[in-house]
Amino acid sequence: MQQVFSIPKSMKKDFKYTFCPGCDHGVAIRLVAELLDEMNLRENTICSTSIGCSVFLYDFLDVDCVEAPHGRACASATGVKRARPDKFVFTYQGDGDFASIGLAESMHTALRGECVSAICINNTTYGMTGGQLGPTTIMGQVTTTSPYGRNREYYGYPIRVAEQIALCDGTAYSARVALDTIPHINQAKQALKKAFEVQLQGLGFGFVEILSSCPTNWHMTPQEAHIRVKEEMIPVFPLGVYKDITTEKGE
Amino acid sequence: MAGSNEKVLIKGNYAIAQAAINAGCQCYFGYPITPQTEIGEYLSAQMPKLGRGYVCAESEIAAINMVLGAAATGVRAMTSSSSLAVALMQEALSYAASDELPIVLVNVMRVGPGLGYIYPAQGDYNQSVYGGGNGDYKIIVLAPATVQECIDFTYRAFYLAQKYRNPVILLADGLLGQMMEPAYFRENPYPEVDVSSWALTGAKNRDSRAIYSLGPDEKKQIQHIYNLFKKFEIIAENETSYEEFETEDADIILTAFGSMTRNIKAAMKVLRSKGIKAGCFRPITLSPFPNKRINELAGQGKDFLVVEMNMGQMFKDVKYSVGGQSRTGLVNRPVGEWLSVEEIVEAVENFMEKSYAASIQYS
Numbered sequence: 045m046q047q048v049f050s051i052p053k054s055m056k057k058d059f060k061y062t063f064c065p066g067c068d069h070g071v072a073i074r075l076v077a078e079l080l081d082e083m084n085l086r087e088n089t090i091c092s093t094s095i096g097c098s099v100f101l102y103d104f105l106d107v108d109c110v111e112a113p114h115g116r117a118c119a120s121a122t123g124v125k126r127a128r129p130d131k132f133v134f135t136y137q138g139d140g141d142f143a144s145i146g147l148a149e150s151m152h153t154a155l156r157g158e159c160v161s162a163i164c165i166n167n168t169t170y171g172m173t174g175g176q177l178g179p180t181t182i183m184g185q186v187t188t189t190s191p192y193g194r195n196r197e198y199y200g201y202p203i204r205v206a207e208q209i210a211l212c213d214g215t216a217y218s219a220r221v222a223l224d225t226i227p228h229i230n231q232a233k234q235a236l237k238k239a240f241e242v243q244l245q246g247l248g249f250g251f252v253e254i255l256s257s258c259p260t261n262w263h264m265t266p267q268e269a270h271i272r273v274k275e276e277m278i279p280v281f282p283l284g285v286y287k288d289i290t291t292e293k294g295e
Numbered sequence: 296m297a298g299s300n301e302k303v304l305i306k307g308n309y310a311i312a313q314a315a316i317n318a319g320c321q322c323y324f325g326y327p328i329t330p331q332t333e334i335g336e337y338l339s340a341q342m343p344k345l346g347r348g349y350v351c352a353e354s355e356i357a358a359i360n361m362v363l364g365a366a367a368t369g370v371r372a373m374t375s376s377s378s379l380a381v382a383l384m385q386e387a388l389s390y391a392a393s394d395e396l397p398i399v400l401v402n403v404m405r406v407g408p409g410l411g412y413i414y415p416a417q418g419d420y421n422q423s424v425y426g427g428g429n430g431d432y433k434i435i436v437l438a439p440a441t442v443q444e445c446i447d448f449t450y451r452a453f454y455l456a457q458k459y460r461n462p463v464i465l466l467a468d469g470l471l472g473q474m475m476e477p478a479y480f481r482e483n484p485y486p487e488v489d490v491s492s493w494a495l496t497g498a499k500n501r502d503s504r505a506i507y508s509l510g511p512d513e514k515k516q517i518q519h520i521y522n523l524f525k526k527f528e529i530i531a532e533n534e535t536s537y538e539e540f541e542t543e544d545a546d547i548i549l550t551a552f553g554s555m556t557r558n559i560k561a562a563m564k565v566l567r568s569k570g571i572k573a574g575c576f577r578p579i580t581l582s583p584f585p586n587k588r589i590n591e592l593a594g595q596g597k598d599f600l601v602v603e604m605n606m607g608q609m610f611k612d613v614k615y616s617v618g619g620q621s622r623t624g625l626v627n628r629p630v631g632e633w634l635s636v637e638e639i640v641e642a643v644e645n646f647m648e649k650s651y652a653a654s655i656q657y658s
Contacts, residue, residue, distance in 0.1 A: 056503075086498065087497050087498055087499035087500075088497045088499070089497055089498075090367075090368065090495050090496075090497060092364060093505075093507070099509060102505035102507060105503075106498065106503045107497075107498055107503050108495040108496070108497055108498050108503055108504050108505070109495075109503070109504075109505040109506070109507070110363070110364060110367040110394075110495055110505075110506045110507075111390070111394065111505070111506060111507035111508060111509065112360060112363065112364070113360060113386055113387055113390050116356065116357070116360035116363075116387070119352070119356070119357040119358075119360035119361050119364070120360050120361065120363055120364035120367075121364060122324075122350060122357075122361050122364065123322065123324065123348075123360065123361035123362060123363060123364025123365035123366075123367075123372065124364040124365065124367065124368055124495070125364075126322050126324075126348035126349075126350060126361070126365060127321060127322050127348060127364070127365035127366075127368045127370040127372065128368045128370075128496065131368075131496070131497055132497075148353055148354060148356075148357065149353065149354075149356075149357050149360070152352075152353035152357065156350070
């Protein structure tokens with residue numbers, strides 16, 4: 045009998061996801077693992093991990109990993125890449141890690157055009173600590189620290205990460221994707237592949253923002269959470285490729 | 296400038312930078328701050344020529360986290376900074392200690408607290424030895440007193456960091472960083488350290504590796520901390536170092552670290568010429584601290600007078616080491632001109648007249 049589905053080689057044997065039911069982290073990590081397999085990168089990879097729900101990455105991915113303090117994954121990845129320019133280096137971070145506490149490190153890594161790839165999971169909240177207001181919490185959204193909803197007076201506005209990273213001259217690729225539907229998951233994989241390729245080609249910083257569900261902290265079922273991604277998140281955070289220097293003419 | 300027998304006149308900061316190159320430092324990441332900026336300037340010129348890593352980091356926080364990443368791959372990496380900006384690096388130092396990453400941090404101290412100013416000072420003894428980071432961890436701290444030692448201790452810092460997989464701080468000060476002195480760049484005397492058993496280089500022909508401090512398993516976390524402290528006991532056993540001068544017949548032992556050592560040696564000579572039996576004791580490793588030796592000397596009835604440019608930070612460790620066996624005094628000034636030989640001599644004379652532990656502050 046032909047086997048048509050298997051666990052990627054870049055995932056650990058006998059792992060069990062510890063994420064909440066319906067969380068998109070599992071899908072995102074699987075896409076990364078599939079690409080590491082398909083692009084034959086596993087044995088040459090060093091991952092700079094982060095703090096938050098993404099912290100457990102090294103329980104699942106079977107690659108070398110170094111832990112970075114909260115927000116510093118891009119700085120740590122810079123160190124890894126400068127020390128070992130021949131290695132494939134990527135970060136896997138949440139939105140709080142990448143775009144709040146670590147925004148300076150993230151943006152300067154993009155501005156320097158470091159040949160690393162960064163993945164930012166945007167679920168509009170701090171997941172691990174129980175659903176507080178974060179840099180991507182959308183206007184009106186109720187969280188445990190915005191009980192009356194996000195408003196301008198107290199909280200200001202959310203950041204559109206993929207657009208901001210695209211503005212950096214050192215960025216080779218910046219895209220926003222989602223994991224709410226099969227076509228979107230397939231597009232996400234293509235975007236991740238591109239963000240990996242620009243690193244391998246030495247073109248600069250490769251970035252993908254992934255809109256993800258957090259059913260637990262959104263107080264929704266997994267199905268409802270994916271409907272929220274489509275109806276509430278995508279209008280605020282439009283999907284698309286915001287920069288791709290491999291397709292721009294005259295650059 | 297490696298392995299040369301020729302004496303050169305060189306500034307402390309440049310000496311540290313060149314010594315790092317000689318020691319095989321593959322990556323330097325830094326952010327400017329007086330009085331250590333020359334280290335980064337020098338390396339920005341030299342590292343690209345050598346094909347080594349250099350980044351003008353966006354902050355001290357980024358700089359030290361770049362060092363963490365580089366060190367995790369097994370290469371020698373360092374950053375340098377000064378006092379208030381070293382404070383920004385404390386979180387990463389705690390991570391590095393827990394992750395057992397061999398990083399080297401040069402702190403060319405200036406005055407604090409807060410912004411303070413660019414005068415030299417020794418106010419980061421506590422920050423270095425006791426750490427400003429969270430949790431139980433220990434750092435190796437080396438305190439040079441001359442430009443020559445800036446070179447020699449930089450070699451030693453890189454070696455100890457990798458040998459014990461522990462962060463090392465080279466604790467210099469603005470005086471050392473900014474002054475020129477004749478020095479030799481001798482050959483790095485320390486052997487290469489094999490890092491292949493733990494360094495991250497990609498999971499090729501071996502299992503994948505993860506370097507992290509996350510400890511959800513309580514038993515493992517407890518064991519991890521015990522292991523870190525057991526390791527530091529071995530470090531203390533093997534690496535504790537100090538210098539003593541004329542302590543054998545001394546009634547009073549002047550004690551200082553770093554560049555203040557220079558003045559206590561000169562004061563000792565003046566005191567001896569006046570018939571006062573003075574000696575000098577100078578910890579080279581501030582952590583591990585040479586408490587056993589101080590305890591032995593105090594047990595022989597010798598008094599200790601600690602001379603330092605802070606409010607008495609090392610004084611507490613000396614007093615603890617003396618353990619009440621003899622008197623411990625403090626001569627200090629937190630800011631400004633280094634305590635002069637005359638001031639130290641006067642303080643010793645005052646101290647010897649009194650029957651109780653003296654604390655003499657100069658302003």
